Amino acid sequence: MKISKSQQNLKNISFENVSLNDFLSLENNMNLPISLFTNSNCLNTLNKIIFFDTDFKNVELKAIESLNVLESIHILYCINLNSDFIQQIISFTKPFKLKSLFMKTKIQIRLLESLLQKSCDYLENIGFKLSMYKSGQLEPIINQCTKIRYFELRRTNNQMSFPALNLIKNFGKTLNYLSIEFCRYSHVSSNDIRLTSSNIFLKLGEILPSRLEYLSLSLMINPRDFNTFLFKIRNIIIKKLLIENLMKEGDLMPYIKEHVMKEKRVRYLAINGGVSENDIKEF
Incomplete structure (x- = not known):
């Protein structure tokens, strides 16, 4: 002091x-x-x-x-x-x-x-555990905030995955940084994590803005869903892409090579696991 x-x-x-x-x-x-x-x-x-x-x-x-x-x-x-x-x-x-x-x-x-209501004209960065709230509670409130640039979403669940996607969609062109993190906790079943992750991947690619500085995804990633997601974002420019697959099975690298490395739409790429030294050199 x-x-x-x-x-x-x-x-x-x-x-x-x-x-x-x-x-x-x-x-x-x-x-x-x-x-x-x-x-x-x-x-x-x-x-x-x-x-x-x-x-x-x-x-x-x-x-x-x-x-x-x-x-x-x-x-x-x-x-x-x-x-x-x-x-x-x-x-x-x-x-x-x-x-x-x-x-x-x-x-x-x-x-x-x-x-x-007091701060919506100034708020640009927001993050929370979506599982804290019931479906339908947050959208009318947070949608007042029209300048959101950074959105961090943690511990969502299948019931809240669609409200979460609606928030992302409504942030629109101002959104520049997005982080979706699904840490695995003992009280959440693997099936719920898989279903939530699948719902997010199947819809997220349709609502992202045309350019992102940062996209971080920590989910249970099914390779088929991941391939669909990468195809849908083929026209989106992402500066930094971070991927963590909580599902310790399935190879994501073929899809990353096809849709990310080959197309050169990502400047910086970080993947947790499943990456060889040759993959790094290729990128």
């Missing part, structure tokens, strides 16, 4: 892996080190705040409104984004310029709706 206060012309600040209440004794019983934002070193220079894996329990955010040139706030995998936290944001007289929201835990749907 003393280091932050001593900085001149501070432009960016990041809180990582902390409970903000840990700073109580350093801030004369104020709830949060964000009170340092009222310091003259920050008022007219600080333009970016990043919260990563931060605990917002009993946090007072009002000092953020004192910042005159703040351009973006990024909330990444934080906890206790509860009613008290979001009500403070709603009460701001200035815009709450939330640029990134990656959810580690579920935010109640009414609170999430209020938060996005």
